[in-house]
Amino acid sequence: MDEKRIADFFAELVSIDSPSLEEREMADTLKIKFAEIGVTLTEDHTQEQTGSNAGNLSARIPGSLAGAPVLFAAHMDTVEPAKGKKAVSHEDGTVTSDGTTVLGADDLAGVTAIYEAVRHLIKTKTPHRPIEILISTGEELYCKGANAFDYSQVQAKEAYVLDLSGAIGAAAYAAPTLVSFAAKIQGKAAHAGFHPEDGINSIQAAACAIAQLPQGHVDESTTANIGEIGGGSGTNIVSESCVIEGEIRSLNHETAMELLETYHRTFQQEVEKIGAKLVWEEKLNIHAYETPLTSDAARHYESAVAEEGLTAAFEKTFGGSDNNVFAQHGIEGLVIATSMNQVHSCAEYTKIPEIAQVARIVANLAAPQEA
Known part of the structure; x- marks a missing residue:
């Protein structure tokens, strides 16, 4: 050749x-x-x-x-x-x-x-x-x-x-199986100085959920990562909306799907605690x-x-x-x-x-x- x-x-x-x-x-x-x-x-x-x-x-x-x-x-x-x-x-x-x-x-x-x-x-x-x-x-x-x-x-x-x-x-x-997800949290805007109690802070719900979730090497066959986060419209406004995106990979398909469900459930629980709403999107990219x-x-x-x-x-x-x-x-x-x-x-x-x-x-x- x-x-x-x-x-x-x-x-x-x-x-x-x-x-x-x-x-x-x-x-x-x-x-x-x-x-x-x-x-x-x-x-x-x-x-x-x-x-x-x-x-x-x-x-x-x-x-x-x-x-x-x-x-x-x-x-x-x-x-x-x-x-x-x-x-x-x-x-x-x-x-x-x-x-x-x-x-x-x-x-x-x-x-x-x-x-x-x-x-x-x-x-x-x-x-x-x-x-x-x-x-x-x-x-x-x-x-x-x-x-x-x-x-x-x-x-x-x-x-x-x-x-x-x-x-x-x-x-x-x-x-691995590779799944991606997006957690879209809808809260309520309010003036952060005068009436913060009237608002529902979407970033707060996101932070509480993320703090509980495993990231990096979850085990020798599984990784998880929150790679993007965005939200809010000003420092003087209670954040009305927030979007969190990430992925999970695992050499075991069932493990990946179980961890994905843990992520979904955790976001849902934290959103409900403060009266916000969650739109959850997920996609199985490869098996x-x-x-x-x-x-x-x-x-x-x-x-x-x-x-x-x-x-x-x-x-x-x-x-x-x-x-x-x-x-x-x-x-x-x-x-x-x-x-x-x-x-x-x-x-x-x-x-x-x-x-x-x-x-x-x-x-x-x-x-x-x-x-």
Whole structure:
């Protein structure tokens, strides 16, 4: 696998603006690029559900080896700041942005590795298992594209999502449920100097509730955070309204939902104590999963990594990915390290030799020695 070709392909993708829900140009480019190596990417029509200007891209490549198909997945959107990205190459093979935007290695390094692996298998006529590809939109917005995708189009029950930071060989086999919430408290305004007793202070209710609630690491598998609070209209006015927003994550779905109910109940109790009203909003963004380390996905990954002289390192993560969605559709998968570092920042970087290494691991997964 040619590192210069990989670097050029990656740099071309990086130069395309593809913030979440604005993936049109990226989708069009990927369809052309994959067609050049004999792979037809089919675009679905999920735009109405996701709000994107493009659909998810998928493909099925027949295999010459017997066995069930394997699914490789990545996403084409990037977080902001993402307008005007460009790849800046360094002599040691590291690639950064110019420091004013993210690089987009999350997840264009993953897209590049899948492309290069498939190109290699096709050009060398290497016998391989049937391959399925899914490149989603809106992944950074709680997996919008993957959630909207029609999984009747997928035959694979084994998946590898190229979307993890860390040393090459690492793989996440468990990820959390993530729920977000908003507590909207409605009190009553009054003059804070002359008639404070006529008011109902929404901030007071919020403070009393927050003081009782666990935050940070609730246990080794669960975190909770109140991240935003706003309210009031002046220091001389009893606060009429207040909004508190936060999230809960847990590797155990039931634990997350129980803690969410504790948050709701606590806010409700404190609001009622002072005669205010509560409007509670909550959203299940992603559902926890854990792929058994005895699964085909873990066993095959361990072998594919070993072919590269590496040792697979299985870990749990507190970040979500499209793999959370796959698990809800009966697909056992791993999220694998893909040379994306300091993601979601302007210091993001990748290394071309590592992308090449990931591409070889993907090729090994599609064409296992044991087959």
